[in-house]
Amino acid sequence: MPASAASNHPSRPEDLIGRLNSSHTSCEAKLKALRDLKNQIIGNRTKKLAFLKLAAAPSVVGILSSSAAAAAQGSGGDNREFHESVLIQSAAVIGSFACGLDAGVKAVLDAGAFPLLLSLISHLNEKVADACARSLKIIYQSKLAPKYDFLQKKSMEFVLSLLNSDNENVTGLGASIITHSCKTTMEQLTLSEAGVMKRLVGLLGGSLAQRDASLEALAAVIKDNPEVASSFIGPENGRELNVVTELLNDKYPRTRLLACMCLINVKNTSISYLQDRGIKNKLVLILLELLDDIGQVGDEAPFVLSNLITEKEDMQKLAFDANVVEKLCKHLQKVSFQAKCLQGIFIALADLCSKLECCRDRVINLTVINSVAGALAHDSAEVRAAACIFLKNVSRSVKNLSAGHFMNETVIVPLVRLLCDSCASVQIAALGAISNVVVDFAAYKPLFIQCGGVKGLVQLSKSMESSIRVNAVWALRNLAFLVNNRCKEEILLELSISTLASLISDPEASVQEQALALIRNLVDGTMNSIEYLFGEDGLLLHAVGRQLRNTSKPEVLIQGLYTLSNVASGNEHHKVAVMSQLCPQAGDNTETILVKFLQNSSRQLRTAAVWTIINLTLPSNPGASGRLTELRNMGVISRLKDMVNDPCLDVKLRTRMALGQLLMLGDAST
């Protein structure tokens, strides 16, 4: 490129900013510079970033501020006209910086644009008010916009005044503020009681922009709030609902999408409306069609679809029957690099595969696994996390896992790499996927270990973040399920007995539970594996026993007791060790924990307790009758006899089995 051409260019960013900032620039020249700036940045992300780097935002906000002051001083005539033109142009520049660019929103907010623009939306010159309201509305498209607290009377009055304005951009702003700020149930109720819903429905009859903004706000106020949803449908027997339902047929794709979103939020509150098959099918079909939109609507459609089908098997079936899986997979191949779109598709596919085996089969037959591998290495953290969640749900299928559909290098290697991701949500999602994937893949275990899988999991099991810790231990637990001793030793070596012992006493109950479950899987199997618990002076065994005596959480107790039950299935030495953990310590008068477990309301815990007794009193063992006496002295046997008619069948069966065994040992009192 000829360098001379660039340097002679009249509107080089540096020169333009220089003119804006200089006190020597004439008024007219400044206004022209503002317009130039506006025309350069609109639609041009690169230019926006370049000008933001040159601190254009504070300059323009400064100009807005001084012009607002000058215009307010009421210098009449030409001068006023000039200042108002400056206000319009600088407001437009601020809006454009904020449009579609969070960095821009941050810059203009930091420069103090928000209160200035807000004070100008009631300006007498309609064009000034319009420009400022429009820019605020754009700022409110971003997550970074300031939130309003609707529980404060002042905020509520303010937002109502906006909604009641004649200016289209001002009402749009009001609706956007609601969409952005309304988060809690209380806020939803307060807005609804203040009559906001009625006003928003009224705006549905307005311009295109007003309609879309109102639909979005309605959706936000109704979301997950049955009370507001009922009052929305309310006394007029669904007139409001019909207005929204009509918009499903609107010509504009964005309006159709937002109408779907609004109705889905009503439907998901599980009040009796919108539950018939007709409307459900219609929502699916409209969203299916909107997936084809090439712009923003197409990017957002999968998210709305996910909202419709998540956790709802009947909706997932409808979507499956409408060939949504095929459509999503087809798009997956097309949109290779658009982050938002990829994320949405994976989330929707994950929802479809969360329950239905037919969806999982279909996805696998459509061979999207290569796209998954790409997504696992995508630049965007959201895409990486979404791909992991998708993998997790697809691999709930034992059939497909056994067939080894996922476990090849293309997926495992990038998945393991995500354990070191810089973003915690990605790490958690990856752990979720690994937990499912490692359950059953004997053939690929060496590969998983080779590419550092165990190392990565162990690293994360020491994380400060408890949600990461619990998921990491969970994955190790699943990895240790039905594996050979070599693999178990690999895990123990990497993890170390002392780390495992400290995980058993983790402050979080959920981590304790997974750590105990991991040990339960480790000691399950051969006699050799039981010995793991006795290493380092029985550090692990003592930790398990301590946890059993100290905690009251059934889910933790169940895993701990099953661990001891597994140990009690070992040799004489093992059984003695278990007895010593279960019996009251010397000088302790409290009843044995075993009796407490037998009386616990959790049937799984009762089952585990009976199993432990069975393993401790197997008649073929020499010490069995001695242990029986001990158990009887502790009141365990009389408690057991009370349980022959336990309401839980499993407990009842095991109890009878245990009592039968005691009879063989010569417990004459039966």
Add this chain to the structure above:
Amino acid sequence: MSLFSIVLRELAEIRAMASSKKLITRDEWEKKLSNVKVRKEDMNKLVMNFLVTEGYVEAAEKFRLESGTEPDIDLATITDRMAVKKAVQSGNVEDAIEKVNDLNPEILDTNPQLFFHLQQQRLIELIRNGKVEEALEFAQEELAPRGEENQSFLEELERTVALLAFEDVSNCPVGELLDISQRLKTASEVNAAILTSQSHEKDPKLPSLLKMLLWAQNQLDEKATYPRINDLATAMLEDPPV
């Protein structure tokens, strides 16, 4: 849309009658037609909608005064819109962009495809005027970043820059980009975007109504013989050949 539903009902009735073609005489047909009540105000609205959408601002103003039909849009905005359209049609794309931004800065900021097409048109005009260096610089500075954001833009950009590779552009594979029709295409895209931003339909209703009329006649031809409108310009009923 009420006209359309009437037509459909008629069609259904006729379909229900006989399998052989029915003959409808001019008298019967005219009687049927006069039974259909179309409100004058509705007709006026259709006309106004056409004038406004197509941008005939003076005619719209006259028609408003004569018929008392209020346009559903501020007539002043039509003038602005037409100025934008005209600027693109005459190759002053930069001017057009500035005018759109004055009208509503959100339009080009939220419509990447339209923005790209306008910039592409600017590039085409530079090439047309033989400003090769400027064209190259513009393509690299303004258009290349858009191509990085969107694959289909990149392809269009490559096609456009290809114009520079040919000595005789009028005779090259991408020569149609220099055609006046390319300007018209871009102009109508801007026009539509401005209309949409003003919550106005981007196409007038009248032409689609006429299309519907032709479709309905074609459907009817299979069932009946009747006085037909063959020339839309005169809308004369022509007797069927006996």
